[in-house]
Structures are given as C-alpha cells and as structure tokens.
Amino acid sequence: MAGTFPTAGFTALELKSNTRSRLTESVSGNTQRIKTGSQYFSIKLKSPPLSRQDFNALYSFIIQQDGQVESFTLVPPVVSSTIGTMTGTVTTANVNSTDPAMSQAAGSTSVAITDDGTPSGTLKKGDVIKFSNHDKVYMLTEDLTLANDSAVKQMSFYPPLTTAITGGTDTVIYNNVPFKVFFQSDEVSYELQNDGYYRYEISVREEI
Numbered sequence: 001m002a003g004t005f006p007t008a009g010f011t012a013l014e015l016k017s018n019t020r021s022r023l024t025e026s027v028s029g030n031t032q033r034i035k036t037g038s039q040y041f042s043i044k045l046k047s048p049p050l051s052r053q054d055f056n057a058l059y060s061f062i063i064q065q066d067g068q069v070e071s072f073t074l075v076p077p078v079v080s081s082t083i084g085t086m087t088g089t090v091t092t093a094n095v096n097s098t099d100p101a102m103s104q105a106a107g108s109t110s111v112a113i114t115d116d117g118t119p120s121g122t123l124k125k126g127d128v129i130k131f132s133n134h135d136k137v138y139m140l141t142e143d144l145t146l147a148n149d150s151a152v153k154q155m156s157f158y159p160p161l162t163t164a165i166t167g168g169t170d171t172v173i174y175n176n177v178p179f180k181v182f183f184q185s186d187e188v189s190y191e192l193q194n195d196g197y198y199r200y201e202i203s204v205r206e207e208i
Contacts (some may be wrong), residue, residue, distance in 0.1 A: 004073040004178070005061060005202075012046040015079055017139070018205075019159075039159035041137055041179065042205040043076055049197035059190065062202070067186030071207045073178045081175040082127045086146070088119030090174065092131070093152045094167035104165040109141075110156040111165050113172070117148035123155070123174055130173040134163040135180040137206060162208065180207045 020037030050058070065072060092104070093112035104111045111131075123129070123144040130137050138157040146153060155172070181204035190200035 002070075002072060003061065004075065006058065007045060007075060007077050009048050010045045010077055011048045012044075013076055013079065014044040015076065016042045016044075018042055038162065038208050040206040040208050042184065042203065043074065043179065043181065044201060044203045045076070046201045047199055049195070049199055052196075052198065055190070055198035055200075059188075059200075062183075062188050065183055068183050071180055071182045074181050074204060075176050075178050080128060080177040080179075082123050084124045084127065084143075084174075085121035086119060086123050086174055087121050090119045090123075090146070090172040092165050092167050092170045092172070104161070104167065106162060106164050107160045108165075109158065109160050110154045111161075112167060113144065113146070113153045113155050114168070115146045115149055115151050115153050119146050120148060121146065127174060128177045129155075129157065130177050131163075131165055132171045132173065133165065133169075136162045136208065137177060137179055179204075181205060182207055 017039060018041070019035065019039045021033055022036045023031055023033050025031045047058075064070070091114045093114040123140055125140045125142050127140045128137050129140060136159075138159065138161075140155070140157050142156040144153060144155050184203045184205050188200065188202060190198055192198055
C-alpha cells in the first residue's frame, strides 16, 4: 500500500544512520575495515496518548502495510526541514556547458548547484535533503549559501549518490523531506492504559 503516514504530535523521534561494514583483526591486533553495503536511515517514533477514534485511523493504515511487505512515505517531524534560511527552488547546475544533459554520476559526494537568484539563503550541515529524480535521502556535510552571485556552488552530502543527477533538471527538496520506508517488523503492538488512551511506537527503515 502506498500513502503517507501522519506524523503530527509524536512525542519522541529517533533517527539513525546505518552503514554495514566488516572488521577483521589479526593476531597482532592490526585491523582491516571495509564497507559491505549501502547506507540507509532508520526512524523510530513514539505516539502521544490517543483517543480510540484517532488511534484506529492510524492503526488501520499500519496493518494495511502487511508487516514489512509494503513501503510508504513518512515525513519525520522537525528533522525533515532545514535549520537554514533557504527559500525558493534549488536546482542542480549543468556540470558541462557544452553538454547540458551531462549527469553527476552515482558515487559522487557533491553536486553542482545553480546560484541564479531563484533560491536564496542557507542550508546547514546536518540537514537532510532529497533529489527530485530518486527516493534516497542524504545528509549535508557542509553548509551551503546561495546569494545570487551567478557562481556554481558545490553541495556536499553523505552517503554517495545512489543515482546520477542531471544538471539543470533535478531539484533539491530541503523542507518536509519525504522518506520512503517500510516497517522493520511484521508486528506493531500498542498499549491501552487505564486512562483510556492508546500509545504505540513504530520503527521503520529507509527503502533503498
């Protein structure tokens, strides 16, 4: 089932960056460490006390996901929007003026951004972003300032691009960034306490 999970009012949020690696250690204590998989984010949300009517509306969405089978969209409260001052549409720049369709390849950790006066302000390291042509969410590793000086700026982020970016075409989502996720368990339980209110937690991970 597709759809967007409502996240208004959650009392606690946990966001994790997950990277798979393998460590081997020799008898002498020397270590070798290699990355063995793609990075992904995971999110845990804790609900406020809910009336039965409000809870049932949310739980009906949850059970339609068939446990871990289906994916859906979740916009985490607070952390999904920049702490900077950016306004306007941030667009990737052409990396080669003689070939406007040239892409910034998968595996890159920065992309060129057009500073043409359409957007202005700042994005801050630690902000999450998303490019319009694919679902992966990234985190900025350097501040970005756009001030209409006609220069091409570099936006740096982690993890490396999973999908190539086309200069002049793709835009950057920096507010209310949607994560494409699925539940980390086939079971989602809840509590009904003696005050008559329902409480629950959900744990999801980003779909790559």
